[in-house]
Amino acid sequence: MKIALSVKNVSKYFGDFKAVDNVSFDVEDGKFFSILGPSGSGKTTLLRMIAGFYEPSSGKIEIRGEDMAGVEPNKRPVNLVFQNLALFPMMNVFENIAFGLKRRGERGKIVKDKVEAMLERVGLPGFGNRKIGQLSGGQKQRVAIARALVLEPSVLLLDEPLGALDAKLREHMKVELKKLQLKVGTTFVYITHDQSEAMVMSDYVAVMHAGRFEQLDTPQNLYNRPASSFVAQFVGNNNKFTVKVIKDERGNFYAATDYGLKLKLEGKFDIEQDNTYEMYIRPESIIINPHDDLDKLNIIEVDVKAILFDGGNSRILVVPKGTDNEIVVMLPQNRKYDYLRPSDALKIGWYPSVSVCFKGIGERAYEEIK
Amino acid sequence: MKRSSKLKVRWGFIIFFTPVFLWLMLLIVLPHIELLRMSFIGTDFYGKSGFTLENYGGFFKEPIYWRTFARTAIYSILVTFIVLVIALPVAFYITKLAKPKAQGFFTVLLLIPFWVSELIRIYGWIILLRESGVINFVLLKLHLIKQPYEMLYHDATMIMGLVYTSMLFMVVPIMGVMESLDNALIEAAYDLGAKKLAIWRKIIIPYCTPGIMSGSIIVFMLVLGSYLTPKLMGGKNALWFTEQIYNQIIIYFNWNQGAAFGFLLLLMSSIIIFIALKLTKQEFTKVIK
Ligand SMILES: Nc1ncnc2c1ncn2[C@@H]1O[C@H](COP(=O)(O)OP(=O)(O)O)[C@@H](O)[C@H]1O
Ligand SMILES: [Mg+2]
Numbered sequence: 001m002k003i004a005l006s007v008k009n010v011s012k013y014f015g016d017f018k019a020v021d022n023v024s025f026d027v028e029d030g031k032f033f034s035i036l037g038p039s040g041s042g043k044t045t046l047l048r049m050i051a052g053f054y055e056p057s058s059g060k061i062e063i064r065g066e067d068m069a070g071v072e073p074n075k076r077p078v079n080l081v082f083q084n085l086a087l088f089p090m091m092n093v094f095e096n097i098a099f100g101l102k103r104r105g106e107r108g109k110i111v112k113d114k115v116e117a118m119l120e121r122v123g124l125p126g127f128g129n130r131k132i133g134q135l136s137g138g139q140k141q142r143v144a145i146a147r148a149l150v151l152e153p154s155v156l157l158l159d160e161p162l163g164a165l166d167a168k169l170r171e172h173m174k175v176e177l178k179k180l181q182l183k184v185g186t187t188f189v190y191i192t193h194d195q196s197e198a199m200v201m202s203d204y205v206a207v208m209h210a211g212r213f214e215q216l217d218t219p220q221n222l223y224n225r226p227a228s229s230f231v232a233q234f235v236g237n238n239n240k241f242t243v244k245v246i247k248d249e250r251g252n253f254y255a256a257t258d259y260g261l262k263l264k265l266e267g268k269f270d271i272e273q274d275n276t277y278e279m280y281i282r283p284e285s286i287i288i289n290p291h292d293d294l295d296k297l298n299i300i301e302v303d304v305k306a307i308l309f310d311g312g313n314s315r316i317l318v319v320p321k322g323t324d325n326e327i328v329v330m331l332p333q334n335r336k337y338d339y340l341r342p343s344d345a346l347k348i349g350w351y352p353s354v355s356v357c358f359k360g361i362g363e364r365a366y367e368e369i370k
Numbered sequence: 371m372k373r374s375s376k377l378k379v380r381w382g383f384i385i386f387f388t389p390v391f392l393w394l395m396l397l398i399v400l401p402h403i404e405l406l407r408m409s410f411i412g413t414d415f416y417g418k419s420g421f422t423l424e425n426y427g428g429f430f431k432e433p434i435y436w437r438t439f440a441r442t443a444i445y446s447i448l449v450t451f452i453v454l455v456i457a458l459p460v461a462f463y464i465t466k467l468a469k470p471k472a473q474g475f476f477t478v479l480l481l482i483p484f485w486v487s488e489l490i491r492i493y494g495w496i497i498l499l500r501e502s503g504v505i506n507f508v509l510l511k512l513h514l515i516k517q518p519y520e521m522l523y524h525d526a527t528m529i530m531g532l533v534y535t536s537m538l539f540m541v542v543p544i545m546g547v548m549e550s551l552d553n554a555l556i557e558a559a560y561d562l563g564a565k566k567l568a569i570w571r572k573i574i575i576p577y578c579t580p581g582i583m584s585g586s587i588i589v590f591m592l593v594l595g596s597y598l599t600p601k602l603m604g605g606k607n608a609l610w611f612t613e614q615i616y617n618q619i620i621i622y623f624n625w626n627q628g629a630a631f632g633f634l635l636l637l638m639s640s641i642i643i644f645i646a647l648k649l650t651k652q653e654f655t656k657v658i659k
Contacts, residue, residue: 051561052561053557053561072560073557073560073561074560074561074562074563074564074565075563079561079562080557080558080561082554082557082558083554084552084554086552086554086555086557086558087558088555088558088559088572088573089555089577090576090577099559099562099564099572100562100563103562103563103564103565103568104563147562148562151562151563
């Protein structure tokens, strides 16, 4: 596969502040690549370096094998869909999309045909004469993407393009965008702070935090095998336990909580100097009322604190008996536990293989995961 | 109850509207009706006054009049255009490139010339440019010229003076619109392959057209109606049309001729502004906002 975009050891300083810290990645031709990170993690800065609006402080950016150092944004074979779209309000839809083609010196019927084909592609046939102010949020979105795609860029850069849409439309546009990318086959580099957007659309996702890439992987691997505490918290929902890892005389490892639970672990752990770890368990990995004979399971007794009803996404909030350390547990879809009420007693369990542990106390991705 | 509240509303309207109405009638409409009436009155050979078109006829018969008229119109348009060409990058620099602190400084710089009267402002230029002025003095001392050169009283000097005097009135309205121009639009154009000139032509100028038009109208009217600058800095034998009006009224005591000239000037400025608005597809009410 050919490499469309290659970023090599790129850093960017604003004064003393390091907004992007030694980032490297390659994107293969035709792939959907996402950069996922909380706001302020340096995503926009990285994208603007690829588009040519900032020069990297160090490192190298290559597009289709060509070094982009010193190449102006209007000469780069990439186009950017801006965070606020930046459609030209004094032009209609047709003129907006034709803008780039005309700058290349294309004229007349060729421009007309290309713009109309593009409008067809993004599902807005016959919208050429509309004013920008007359479009809905989703339609503006598509015009912004059409305006960039019509130039057939080597890489299309998108800066949180769905950020301004309401939740329902965002769900819809996620799928639309993925379908559009498959149809046109253009390489997409997409940045977002919404993990679900990144997971649904991407072939590969890089999780960015404080200017660095924490993990670059497929959405499945990010979810199932997070490489850091930050990724475990940021991608999907997770229950976090701060534990001390101990080893018994037979060489098995256990996680001990400060409120007296002893939980089986799988694998080997380094407990020489510091045995403080963070352990994560996904809400859907937890089994409610498991059979007692399943002795490989970690089983703990809990009280139900609250029922978090959300249709097919319903969960319960439980606390181990006698503590107030909350654990979120996914309810099965079959409504088997509809009878549960707050303060009911319950057993929960999970296989040691589903928990993941990271050494030390990591930063919190959110205030606290509820 | 209902009647009284209705009455109150009317009172409010009357209190608000009376000063506006009085101002409009007494200071705008009335003088113009009087001027219009006067412009059609002439005194015949025997000193009897009556209706005549002679005042307007005289304008077209006497080349000096309509030449001055045309010259004033063309130079006013030229000055407006030069002011615009300078004001656009200046406004762009102040609103988009300068740091917030520097922005205030530059705005004050633009305002400073207007803290002194027009006369003093022109006198400043005269001190610089006259035969025994500062520039000639320096050039002579540096042995760059042998003879002092009279830089005043050329059309070019006058145009420069007019440009200087009216710059603020173009920069401020353009800055007003430019401030609301989203930088991302400029970047988007740049990203889509536009060069600097195309960004100006296709993005900045179209976006700023309302500001450009209101600035242009103010500058054009200001220049058209200016008197001191053309008189003190302009060429000796090339008059500005306001001087013609002044001469008719003050020197020849010919109020009727002066009134006719005044009306012709008003008519011309109205027509030129109307054409300019039509050409740029702007509406007057939008532009003056
Ligand atoms: N032009 C700039 N000058 C100084 N600091 C900047 C500039 N642009 C961004 N930053 C800083 O760099 C960090 C990353 O910003 P950004 O790339 O916009 O993050 P993201 O897009 O992930 O929210 C932020 O802390 C921001 O304040
Ligand atoms: Mg951003």
